[in-house]
Amino acid sequence: MKKVLVTGVAGFIASKTAEFLLQDGVEVVGIDNMNDYYDVNLKNLRLKSISTHPKFKFQKIDIEDKEALKKLFEEHQFDVVFNLAARAGVRYSMENPDIYMSTNAQGTLNLLECMRAKSVKKFVLASTSSLYAGQPMPFKEELPVNTPISPYAATKKAAEVMSYTYHYLYQIDVSVVRYFTVYGPAGRPDMSPFIFADKILKGEELPVFGDGTQARDFTYVDDIARGTILAAKPLGYEIINLGGGNNPYTLLQMIALMEKYSGKKARLKLSAKVAADMDVTWADITKAKTLLGWEAKVGFEEGIKKLVEWQSRSF
Numbered sequence: 001m002k003k004v005l006v007t008g009v010a011g012f013i014a015s016k017t018a019e020f021l022l023q024d025g026v027e028v029v030g031i032d033n034m035n036d037y038y039d040v041n042l043k044n045l046r047l048k049s050i051s052t053h054p055k056f057k058f059q060k061i062d063i064e065d066k067e068a069l070k071k072l073f074e075e076h077q078f079d080v081v082f083n084l085a086a087r088a089g090v091r092y093s094m095e096n097p098d099i100y101m102s103t104n105a106q107g108t109l110n111l112l113e114c115m116r117a118k119s120v121k122k123f124v125l126a127s128t129s130s131l132y133a134g135q136p137m138p139f140k141e142e143l144p145v146n147t148p149i150s151p152y153a154a155t156k157k158a159a160e161v162m163s164y165t166y167h168y169l170y171q172i173d174v175s176v177v178r179y180f181t182v183y184g185p186a187g188r189p190d191m192s193p194f195i196f197a198d199k200i201l202k203g204e205e206l207p208v209f210g211d212g213t214q215a216r217d218f219t220y221v222d223d224i225a226r227g228t229i230l231a232a233k234p235l236g237y238e239i240i241n242l243g244g245g246n247n248p249y250t251l252l253q254m255i256a257l258m259e260k261y262s263g264k265k266a267r268l269k270l271s272a273k274v275a276a277d278m279d280v281t282w283a284d285i286t287k288a289k290t291l292l293g294w295e296a297k298v299g300f301e302e303g304i305k306k307l308v309e310w311q312s313r314s315f
């Protein structure tokens, strides 16, 4: 792996993935459309932390823009494409399903088309635990995930199956990595770990959908970035869970840890559960261990401590 494309590089997970790739000596071309779904200053901040690296190049490109992508693939011969660009929030996908379809499904197809044209061999696609809604836990990759309960999950499924088609027809080697609730410093401001830490630090009420007993197999961002890079090896076509792999933690347990490390008391404001939200997620990570030699290293308490420390410095 000498030269790679990382899409959505100003994002939470892709910026960390790019950072680790650069540390490993890989040349990284990163693209992002820098949309304002959340604070663009945070995207700029993440970009700033990697942009001084001599082997990093950034271009503001939308993966929905076929012509811009074609030009990019003419300029660079990539060994691997990491597609992490996406519209990623579950709840917002109910408000604006169209942009989820055009970025997550059509954008992925655009990349696959460019890869086919330029004989790029390896595709790593970020996908989601949201696909497992309604399935027995811990979630295994071979479960049928044909009944997604949010437009977000449905468009990720579309991206997964289109990638399979391009693997079958054009021998593109594909790793689909299904992430389980990723958290850590410089995280996504629309996700509960960021929102809760932020509100506790500011002494504001925490908006909790449901009663706080929903649970997630939270996974620290550094672990996810490492797993994503390991998934760039040739595998044929594989779907691989990247999750904490422990018993899931509830939102209330997460809040208690945030109180401990911020030294502040949380005030909860409970409201109705959102239909598109899952109650619990829990990854079976046997496949990640076997195929990639990967498992999460950062424990939940340690990870939450780092997140709270980062957010305390930011305000």
Ligand SMILES: NC(=O)c1ccc[n+]([C@@H]2O[C@H](COP(=O)([O-])OP(=O)(O)OC[C@H]3O[C@@H](n4cnc5c(N)ncnc54)[C@H](O)[C@@H]3O)[C@@H](O)[C@H]2O)c1
Residues within 6 Å of the ligand: 007, 008, 009, 010, 011, 012, 013, 014, 031, 032, 033, 034, 035, 043, 061, 062, 063, 064, 083, 084, 085, 086, 087, 088, 103, 107, 126, 127, 128, 129, 178, 179, 180, 181, 182, 183, 188
């Ligand atoms: N964070 C999680 O818990 C989680 C869980 C499961 C899956 N994922 C997936 O991981 C990937 C990264 O997620 P994240 O949490 O870092 O989200 P993020 O929103 O921080 O990062 C996504 C980036 O993609 C960019 N982007 C969006 N549409 C684009 C387009 N059309 N063209 C170019 N760039 C575009 C955004 O500007 C953003 O910087 C996504 O594919 C997401 O679906 C994340």
